[in-house]
Amino acid sequence: MSLFVASLNSGSNGNCYYVGNNEEAVLIDAGISCKETEVRMKRLGLSFNKLRAIFISHEHADHINGVATLSKKYQLPVYITPETKRNGRVSVKDHLTFSFKAYEPVAIGSLTVLPFPKEHDAADPHSFVISHNQVNVGVFTDIGVVCDRVITQFKKCHAVILESNYDEDMLERGRYTQFLKERIRGGKGHISNTQALELFLAHRPEFMSHLFLGHLSAENNSQKIVKKIFSEVAGRTEVIVASRNKETTLYYIRNKNHRTRKIQAAQTAQLALF
8 A cells, every 4th residue: 555756857857757556657757868767767776667657747848858769668658648749749659659638547557647637838738646555646747826626636645746846036036038937937837935835834634744846947946945945844744855867765655544664775676666
Protein backbone atom coordinates (compact mmCIF):
# COMPACT_ATOMS: atom_id res chain seq x y z
CA MET A 1 0.00 0.00 0.00
CA SER A 2 2.59 2.48 -1.13
CA LEU A 3 4.03 4.45 -4.01
CA PHE A 4 7.56 5.52 -4.83
CA VAL A 5 8.18 9.04 -6.10
CA ALA A 6 11.13 10.97 -7.44
CA SER A 7 11.61 14.09 -9.48
CA LEU A 8 14.19 13.37 -12.18
CA ASN A 9 14.26 17.05 -13.17
CA SER A 10 11.99 20.01 -12.56
CA GLY A 11 12.23 23.38 -14.26
CA SER A 12 11.96 25.21 -17.55
CA ASN A 13 14.99 23.23 -18.77
CA GLY A 14 13.09 19.95 -18.46
CA ASN A 15 10.48 18.15 -16.38
CA CYS A 16 10.22 14.44 -15.64
CA TYR A 17 8.69 12.68 -12.63
CA TYR A 18 8.75 9.01 -11.64
CA VAL A 19 5.82 7.44 -9.77
CA GLY A 20 5.42 3.70 -9.24
CA ASN A 21 4.91 0.73 -6.97
CA ASN A 22 6.81 -2.56 -6.61
CA GLU A 23 5.65 -3.86 -9.97
CA GLU A 24 5.13 -0.98 -12.38
CA ALA A 25 5.76 2.72 -12.80
CA VAL A 26 4.98 5.67 -15.03
CA LEU A 27 6.77 8.83 -16.02
CA ILE A 28 4.86 12.06 -15.92
CA ASP A 29 6.36 14.13 -18.74
CA ALA A 30 9.65 13.44 -20.48
CA GLY A 31 11.31 16.80 -20.87
CA ILE A 32 14.92 15.72 -20.42
CA SER A 33 16.88 13.59 -22.87
CA CYS A 34 16.65 9.83 -22.96
CA LYS A 35 20.29 9.62 -21.86
CA GLU A 36 19.76 11.88 -18.84
CA THR A 37 16.62 9.98 -17.88
CA GLU A 38 18.61 6.74 -17.97
CA VAL A 39 21.49 8.19 -15.95
CA ARG A 40 19.24 9.61 -13.25
CA MET A 41 17.07 6.51 -12.92
CA LYS A 42 20.20 4.37 -12.67
CA ARG A 43 21.57 6.52 -9.85
CA LEU A 44 18.31 5.93 -7.99
CA GLY A 45 18.43 2.18 -8.61
CA LEU A 46 15.35 2.32 -10.84
CA SER A 47 14.92 -0.10 -13.71
CA PHE A 48 13.29 0.68 -17.04
CA ASN A 49 11.80 -2.81 -16.85
CA LYS A 50 9.28 -1.41 -14.38
CA LEU A 51 8.20 1.47 -16.63
CA ARG A 52 4.85 0.92 -18.30
CA ALA A 53 3.93 4.30 -19.80
CA ILE A 54 4.67 7.99 -20.17
CA PHE A 55 1.94 10.57 -19.58
CA ILE A 56 2.34 13.98 -21.21
CA SER A 57 0.78 17.01 -19.53
CA HIS A 58 1.13 19.46 -22.44
CA GLU A 59 3.19 20.23 -25.51
CA HIS A 60 5.81 22.70 -24.27
CA ALA A 61 9.35 21.58 -25.04
CA ASP A 62 10.41 21.22 -21.41
CA HIS A 63 7.80 18.48 -21.05
CA ILE A 64 8.24 16.53 -24.30
CA ASN A 65 11.88 16.80 -25.42
CA GLY A 66 12.78 13.21 -24.56
CA VAL A 67 9.52 11.42 -25.18
CA ALA A 68 10.02 10.24 -28.77
CA THR A 69 13.42 8.66 -28.09
CA LEU A 70 12.34 7.08 -24.80
CA SER A 71 9.21 5.63 -26.33
CA LYS A 72 11.06 4.22 -29.34
CA LYS A 73 14.00 2.77 -27.40
CA TYR A 74 11.94 1.10 -24.66
CA GLN A 75 8.68 0.63 -26.61
CA LEU A 76 6.84 2.66 -24.01
CA PRO A 77 3.23 3.66 -24.58
CA VAL A 78 2.69 7.41 -24.53
CA TYR A 79 -0.59 8.78 -23.20
CA ILE A 80 -1.20 12.14 -24.80
CA THR A 81 -4.26 14.02 -26.02
CA PRO A 82 -4.65 14.52 -29.78
CA GLU A 83 -4.42 18.31 -29.40
CA THR A 84 -1.20 18.05 -27.40
CA LYS A 85 0.36 15.63 -29.86
CA ARG A 86 -0.57 17.79 -32.83
CA ASN A 87 0.56 21.09 -31.33
CA GLY A 88 3.79 19.62 -30.00
CA ARG A 89 4.50 17.70 -33.19
CA VAL A 90 5.29 14.68 -31.03
CA SER A 91 6.61 11.89 -33.25
CA VAL A 92 5.60 8.77 -31.36
CA LYS A 93 4.64 5.66 -33.33
CA ASP A 94 0.90 5.16 -33.73
CA HIS A 95 0.90 1.77 -32.02
CA LEU A 96 2.50 3.37 -28.95
CA THR A 97 0.19 6.40 -28.85
CA PHE A 98 -2.84 6.39 -26.57
CA SER A 99 -5.24 9.20 -25.80
CA PHE A 100 -6.85 10.09 -22.50
CA LYS A 101 -9.74 12.28 -21.42
CA ALA A 102 -10.21 14.45 -18.36
CA TYR A 103 -11.57 12.60 -15.33
CA GLU A 104 -11.43 9.21 -17.06
CA PRO A 105 -9.00 7.07 -15.02
CA VAL A 106 -6.37 5.12 -16.94
CA ALA A 107 -5.32 1.73 -15.53
CA ILE A 108 -1.61 0.95 -15.85
CA GLY A 109 -1.34 -2.44 -14.21
CA SER A 110 -2.33 -1.86 -10.61
CA LEU A 111 -1.74 1.89 -10.92
CA THR A 112 -4.51 4.32 -11.78
CA VAL A 113 -3.76 7.65 -13.43
CA LEU A 114 -6.44 10.33 -13.27
CA PRO A 115 -6.03 13.29 -15.64
CA PHE A 116 -7.79 16.59 -15.01
CA PRO A 117 -7.64 19.95 -16.84
CA LYS A 118 -5.38 22.78 -15.73
CA GLU A 119 -5.05 26.45 -16.60
CA HIS A 120 -1.97 26.90 -18.76
CA ASP A 121 -1.12 28.49 -22.08
CA ALA A 122 -1.15 25.23 -24.01
CA ALA A 123 -3.58 23.43 -26.31
CA ASP A 124 -5.05 20.86 -23.92
CA PRO A 125 -3.09 20.83 -20.64
CA HIS A 126 -3.69 18.36 -17.82
CA SER A 127 -2.44 17.51 -14.35
CA PHE A 128 -2.42 13.98 -12.96
CA VAL A 129 -3.09 12.02 -9.78
CA ILE A 130 -1.46 8.59 -9.63
CA SER A 131 -3.03 6.09 -7.24
CA HIS A 132 -2.35 2.65 -5.86
CA ASN A 133 -4.17 0.97 -2.96
CA GLN A 134 -5.63 4.24 -1.67
CA VAL A 135 -2.34 6.12 -1.87
CA ASN A 136 -2.52 9.21 -4.09
CA VAL A 137 0.36 11.21 -5.57
CA GLY A 138 -0.39 14.42 -7.48
CA VAL A 139 1.74 16.10 -10.14
CA PHE A 140 0.57 19.71 -10.32
CA THR A 141 2.96 21.95 -12.25
CA ASP A 142 2.32 24.63 -14.89
CA ILE A 143 -1.11 25.16 -13.34
CA GLY A 144 -1.48 28.91 -13.88
CA VAL A 145 -3.89 29.44 -11.02
CA VAL A 146 -5.09 27.55 -7.96
CA CYS A 147 -8.54 26.69 -9.29
CA ASP A 148 -11.21 24.52 -7.69
CA ARG A 149 -10.04 21.51 -9.72
CA VAL A 150 -6.56 21.75 -8.21
CA ILE A 151 -7.94 22.22 -4.70
CA THR A 152 -10.24 19.19 -5.00
CA GLN A 153 -7.43 16.88 -6.06
CA PHE A 154 -4.85 18.40 -3.68
CA LYS A 155 -7.05 17.47 -0.72
CA LYS A 156 -6.87 13.78 -1.71
CA CYS A 157 -3.10 13.47 -1.98
CA HIS A 158 -0.60 11.82 0.34
CA ALA A 159 2.20 13.46 -1.63
CA VAL A 160 2.21 16.23 -4.22
CA ILE A 161 4.68 17.61 -6.72
CA LEU A 162 3.52 21.23 -6.75
CA GLU A 163 5.00 24.09 -8.69
CA SER A 164 6.31 27.07 -6.78
CA ASN A 165 7.61 28.91 -9.79
CA TYR A 166 8.46 32.46 -8.79
CA ASP A 167 9.01 34.88 -5.97
CA GLU A 168 6.70 37.82 -6.67
CA ASP A 169 9.25 40.50 -5.76
CA MET A 170 12.02 38.87 -7.77
CA LEU A 171 9.78 38.60 -10.83
CA GLU A 172 8.67 42.22 -10.55
CA ARG A 173 12.22 43.53 -10.12
CA GLY A 174 13.78 41.15 -12.63
CA ARG A 175 14.95 41.64 -16.18
CA TYR A 176 12.00 39.96 -17.92
CA THR A 177 9.92 42.09 -20.26
CA GLN A 178 6.57 43.28 -18.95
CA PHE A 179 4.85 41.04 -21.50
CA LEU A 180 6.64 37.95 -20.17
CA LYS A 181 5.98 38.91 -16.56
CA GLU A 182 2.27 39.16 -17.28
CA ARG A 183 2.32 35.87 -19.15
CA ILE A 184 3.88 34.12 -16.15
CA ARG A 185 1.52 35.56 -13.51
CA GLY A 186 -1.56 36.14 -15.65
CA GLY A 187 -3.52 33.00 -14.77
CA LYS A 188 -2.35 30.81 -17.65
CA GLY A 189 1.34 30.60 -16.76
CA HIS A 190 2.65 29.57 -13.37
CA ILE A 191 1.84 30.06 -9.70
CA SER A 192 4.05 31.92 -7.25
CA ASN A 193 5.55 30.85 -3.95
CA THR A 194 2.75 32.75 -2.23
CA GLN A 195 -0.01 31.01 -4.19
CA ALA A 196 1.53 27.60 -3.60
CA LEU A 197 1.90 28.33 0.11
CA GLU A 198 -1.72 29.47 0.39
CA LEU A 199 -2.89 26.25 -1.25
CA PHE A 200 -0.78 24.20 1.15
CA LEU A 201 -1.92 26.04 4.27
CA ALA A 202 -5.61 26.13 3.38
CA HIS A 203 -6.11 22.70 1.86
CA ARG A 204 -3.39 20.30 2.99
CA PRO A 205 -4.96 17.04 4.22
CA GLU A 206 -3.72 15.82 7.58
CA PHE A 207 -2.31 12.69 5.92
CA MET A 208 -0.09 14.54 3.42
CA SER A 209 3.39 13.24 4.22
CA HIS A 210 5.49 14.82 1.44
CA LEU A 211 5.40 18.07 -0.49
CA PHE A 212 7.74 18.44 -3.47
CA LEU A 213 8.14 22.04 -4.64
CA GLY A 214 9.05 22.13 -8.29
CA HIS A 215 9.41 24.05 -11.52
CA LEU A 216 11.33 26.85 -9.76
CA SER A 217 12.36 29.69 -12.03
CA ALA A 218 16.12 30.07 -12.45
CA GLU A 219 15.71 33.84 -12.78
CA ASN A 220 12.94 34.65 -10.32
CA ASN A 221 13.22 32.21 -7.44
CA SER A 222 15.67 30.28 -5.28
CA GLN A 223 15.68 26.96 -3.48
CA LYS A 224 16.68 28.73 -0.28
CA ILE A 225 13.62 31.00 -0.32
CA VAL A 226 11.21 28.18 -1.11
CA LYS A 227 12.64 25.79 1.48
CA LYS A 228 12.49 28.45 4.19
CA ILE A 229 8.92 29.61 3.71
CA PHE A 230 7.46 26.11 3.46
CA SER A 231 9.57 24.43 6.14
CA GLU A 232 8.47 26.99 8.72
CA VAL A 233 4.84 25.86 8.41
CA ALA A 234 5.20 22.26 7.19
CA GLY A 235 4.54 20.50 10.47
CA ARG A 236 4.70 16.73 9.88
CA THR A 237 4.83 17.13 6.10
CA GLU A 238 8.33 16.69 4.70
CA VAL A 239 9.28 19.44 2.25
CA ILE A 240 11.52 18.62 -0.71
CA VAL A 241 12.63 21.28 -3.20
CA ALA A 242 13.09 19.60 -6.58
CA SER A 243 16.17 20.60 -8.55
CA ARG A 244 16.35 21.78 -12.13
CA ASN A 245 19.75 20.08 -12.47
CA LYS A 246 19.49 16.64 -10.86
CA GLU A 247 17.16 14.05 -9.45
CA THR A 248 15.75 14.01 -5.92
CA THR A 249 16.04 11.03 -3.64
CA LEU A 250 13.45 8.31 -4.14
CA TYR A 251 10.67 8.68 -1.57
CA TYR A 252 8.37 6.01 -0.22
CA ILE A 253 4.78 7.16 0.30
CA ARG A 254 2.45 5.11 2.49
CA ASN A 255 -1.22 5.48 3.19
CA LYS A 256 -2.66 7.65 5.93
CA ASN A 257 -2.46 4.90 8.53
CA HIS A 258 1.32 4.61 8.27
CA ARG A 259 4.31 6.83 8.68
CA THR A 260 6.50 7.35 5.62
CA ARG A 261 10.19 6.90 5.14
CA LYS A 262 12.81 7.90 2.61
CA ILE A 263 14.50 5.28 0.49
CA GLN A 264 18.12 5.98 -0.27
CA ALA A 265 19.30 4.82 -3.69
CA ALA A 266 21.82 2.46 -2.09
CA GLN A 267 19.05 0.62 -0.22
CA THR A 268 16.90 -0.26 -3.18
CA ALA A 269 18.80 -3.42 -4.09
CA GLN A 270 18.55 -4.73 -0.54
CA LEU A 271 14.82 -4.19 -0.45
CA ALA A 272 14.41 -5.93 -3.83
CA LEU A 273 12.01 -3.28 -5.04
CA PHE A 274 13.39 -3.09 -8.52
